[in-house]
Amino acid sequence: MWSNEPRSLPDWIEDAYQILVSGTPDQQTELSHDQAQDLLLTHEDFPDEPADTEYAIERLVNSGWLYEVDGKLRITDPER
Incomplete structure (x- = not known):
């Protein structure tokens, strides 16, 4: 079930998300786990x-x- 509340994770995990976003050209890029x-x-x-x-x-x-x-992993929009 979807919620309108913002998703919250520990800062270091949100930092991991930002690292992955900055390391890919766009959100459609697929990444392997490796x-x-x-x-x-x-x-x-x-x-x-x-x-x-x-x-x-x-x-x-x-x-x-x-x-x-x-x-394969893909990046989503955390604001949704």
Whole structure:
């Protein structure tokens, strides 16, 4: 069920979303899980633990900030 309330995640996970947005040319770009993890792991402002990247991606998918189709990740609009 959709809600009009803004979606809220911990700051470091929202930062992960911003890193993924800035690392892709547009919201239609598909990323594999490995590509998304590499973007996060190589960014200076993100923890360099693979488990943190996996957790952040999982939370972003579960919260609707990212969506997955055929094993590829796509970016959604967090304002919706």
